[in-house]
Every structure is written in C-alpha cells, then in structure tokens.
Amino acid sequence: MTFIEQASDAIRDSGGRMTRQRRIIIEQIAGAQWDAESLYAELTAAGEEVSLATVYRTLSVLEGAGLLQQRYLSPDHERRVYVPLTTLQTHHFTCKGCGKVIPFETDIVGRLSSELAAGMGLQVTSGCICVEGYCVDCQEETT
Amino acid sequence: MTFIEQASDAIRDSGGRMTRQRRIIIEQIAGAQWDAESLYAELTAAGEEVSLATVYRTLSVLEGAGLLQQRYLSPDHERRVYVPLTTLQTHHFTCKGCGKVIPFETDIVGRLSSELAAGMGLQVTSGCICVEGYCVDCQEETT
DNA sequence: CCTGCTATTGCGAGTCATTTTCAACACCAG
DNA sequence: CTGGTGTTGAAAATGACTCGCAATAGCAGG
Ligand SMILES: [Mn+2]
Ligand SMILES: [Mn+2]
Ligand SMILES: [Zn+2]
Ligand SMILES: [Zn+2]
Numbered sequence: 045m046t047f048i049e050q051a052s053d054a055i056r057d058s059g060g061r062m063t064r065q066r067r068i069i070i071e072q073i074a075g076a077q078w079d080a081e082s083l084y085a086e087l088t089a090a091g092e093e094v095s096l097a098t099v100y101r102t103l104s105v106l107e108g109a110g111l112l113q114q115r116y117l118s119p120d121h122e123r124r125v126y127v128p129l130t131t132l133q134t135h136h137f138t139c140k141g142c143g144k145v146i147p148f149e150t151d152i153v154g155r156l157s158s159e160l161a162a163g164m165g166l167q168v169t170s171g172c173i174c175v176e177g178y179c180v181d182c183q184e185e186t187t
Numbered sequence: 188m189t190f191i192e193q194a195s196d197a198i199r200d201s202g203g204r205m206t207r208q209r210r211i212i213i214e215q216i217a218g219a220q221w222d223a224e225s226l227y228a229e230l231t232a233a234g235e236e237v238s239l240a241t242v243y244r245t246l247s248v249l250e251g252a253g254l255l256q257q258r259y260l261s262p263d264h265e266r267r268v269y270v271p272l273t274t275l276q277t278h279h280f281t282c283k284g285c286g287k288v289i290p291f292e293t294d295i296v297g298r299l300s301s302e303l304a305a306g307m308g309l310q311v312t313s314g315c316i317c318v319e320g321y322c323v324d325c326q327e328e329t330t
Numbered sequence: 331c332c333t334g335c336t337a338t339t340g341c342g343a344g345t346c347a348t349t350t351t352c353a354a355c356a357c358c359a360g
Numbered sequence: 361c362t363g364g365t366g367t368t369g370a371a372a373a374t375g376a377c378t379c380g381c382a383a384t385a386g387c388a389g390g
Contacts, residue, residue, distance in 0.1 A: 061338070080376085095341070097379090148307065148309075153318070160318070172264070173299070175299065180309070208368070267348095
C-alpha cells in the first residue's frame with residue numbers, strides 16, 4: 045500500500061474527505077520532507093491551486109493520522125519540517141556555514157528513554173533532537 | 188569568579204557597557220534558568236525598571252558571550268529558556284500530564300557529537316534534545 | 331445521476347514570541 | 361567633565377502559524 049493510499053484511507057476512516065487540495069499535497073510530501081511554506085511554493089509554482097492555510101491544515105491532519113512527524117532542523121527552531129514515516133526515521137544536522145541539511149540515523153532517543161525510565165521513572169512519549177555545526181567542506185574552509 | 192563578574196568582563200571585553208538593566212538581568216539569571224517573558228515579569232514585579240526588549244537583547248548578548256545557552260522545553264519547541272552554564276542541568280523532560288519540567292543530566296549530546304564526527308566528519312557546535320512524556324505521578328493516575 | 335448535509339477551503343484577520351527601528355539617553359575613556 | 365557611541369524604551373514590524381467565517385465541494389443515501 046502506497047503512502048497516498050494509506051493517507052486516503054486514514055482520512056476517510058476518520059470521517060474526512062479526499063479533496064483535490066489534499067491529494068496534491070499528499071502526493072508532494074510522499075517522496076520527501078517539506079516545510080509548509082516550501083511545499084506551498086513548490087505546488088503553486090507547478091500551477092496547482094491551493095492555499096497556504098490548507099497546506100498547514102493538511103500537514104497537521106496527516107500528522108494526527110500518524111503518517112507524518114514534525115521535526116525542527118536546527119536547535120534555534122528556524123524551520124519546522126514534516127517527514128513521511130515511510131522514509132527511515134532520521135534526524136538532521138544543519139551546517140551553519142552553507143546551510144546544508146544532512147540527515148543521520150540514531151537510536152539516541154531510544155537510549156535516552158531507557159536511561160530516563162530506569163533512572164527517574166519517566167515515561168518518554170516523544171523526543172526531538174536537532175544538532176548544528178559545520179560540515180566537512182565548511183570545516184576545511186575555516187582552516 | 189562569579190557568574191556576574193564573568194558576564195561583566197565578557198561584555199566589557201567586547202567593547203560593551205555595563206548598564207543598570209544588564210546588571211539586574213544578569214543577577215537574576217545567575218541562579219536559575221528563565222525564559223525572557225518570565226524574567227521580565229519577575230523583575231518588574233520586584234520593582235526593577237527594564238523593558239522586555241532589553242531582556243531579550245541582554246539574554247542574546249550573554250548567549251553570544253558563551254555564558255548562557257538556549258533550550259526548548261518540549262519537542263514542539265513551545266518555550267525557549269536560557270540556562271546559565273554554571274549550573275549543570277542541561278536538558279529537560281516535560282510532563283504532558285501536569286506540565287512539570289524535570290531537568291536531567293546526560294552526556295548524550297557529547298556521545299552524538301562523537302558519533303557524527305567519527306562516522307560522517309561532522310563538527311557539532313550545538314545541539315538540542317527535548318523529551319516529553321509522563322512523570323511518575325501522572326503515570327500512576329492513568330493506571 | 332440528483333440532493334443535502336457538512337467537511338473543507340480561501341482569504342483576511344488574529345496571535346504571539348521575538349526582532350527591529352529610531353530618537354533619547356547614559357556609560358565610560360580620556 | 362564631556363563627547364562619542366553603545367544602549368534603552370516604546371512602538372511598529374516580523375514571521376510563522378492559526379482562526380473565523382462565508383462560500384464551496386465531497387460523498388452517502390435516495
Ligand atoms: Mn519559530
Ligand atoms: Mn529540539
Ligand atoms: Zn557546510
Ligand atoms: Zn506529570
């Protein structure tokens with residue numbers, strides 16, 4: 045079952061409707077992560093008619109359905125992106141030099157959850173990891 | 188050397204001036220973490236005269252000097268707080284049940300930095316880790 | 331196919347934390 | 361003291377959303 049089918053089902057199962065706007069948004073985000081503004085810009089540039097408010101609303105609906113997760117790309121909360129859960133659950137490193145976003149995988153949230161559960165009895169339900177610094181290219185430049 | 192002395196030195200060393208407003212802000216944040224609005228409310232409640240804009244600006248200056256670090260208390264980055272680097276409490280767990288914020292210490296950012304440096308050559312300069320879930324009390328209630 | 335109910339949309343207005351503008355002010359080196 | 365300039369307060373501006381509401385359009389049922 046594709047991401048788009050999953051999304052349609054999830055929306056219909058909760059009494060929602062599949063609209064033209066939702067369809068184009070879902071198709072666009074099926075392949076990669078997007079933040080609301082960029083996704084909106086991309087769609088309108090491609091001639092699709094949809095409003096920014098609807099992009100925000102649809103991303104929120106899909107997140108509620110468990111099909112997307114929101115992430116922040118840098119520690120200072122610059123940009124909120126939504127990642128489809130079909131892609132591997134990654135976190136992001138943002139280069140302060142060139143702005144490049146480099147995804148990486150880690151089970152650090154899982155490890156932290158275990159530590160907190162064992163040590164303090166805390167039950168972690170969600171976590172956010174954002175790191176920034178300098179990529180290989182930008183480290184060389186400053187040398 | 189106290190936090191206040193450190194701050195004064197850092198400000199003067201960079202060509203800045205120690206003003207009445209900066210002094211009271213520095214004294215207040217020397218002991219604990221604050222977000223800008225709360226710090227402002229606390230100071231004005233205590234009869235101190237300072238503007239919210241100056242609170243924001245001073246926190247930013249101190250962060251630039253390396254004396255404070257900003258943190259978000261929950262994964263959805265609701266509240267930004269500044270923590271003095273003299274205290275060791277570095278990260279925060281927010282309870283979704285009662286709103287309690289529980290600080291904890293971990294070298295998990297350090298470990299992640301090492302992993303990224305070794306594996307991908309990335310140089311991490313700052314990172315943010317925020318976790319939320321349920322505290323011990325709130326776990327019991329739902330049982 | 332119609333139809334009607336109501337979920338959804340578009341657009342403007344509203345939020346809200348944070349930043350900026352700019353004229354008045356106050357540090358502090360000399 | 362005093363001038364130069366770093367800082368401040370108040371208000372306006374930002375930016376990233378979120379909301380209100382009338383118009384629109386899915387879609388279940390007939
Ligand atoms: Mn933001
Ligand atoms: Mn974070
Ligand atoms: Zn780079
Ligand atoms: Zn709790």
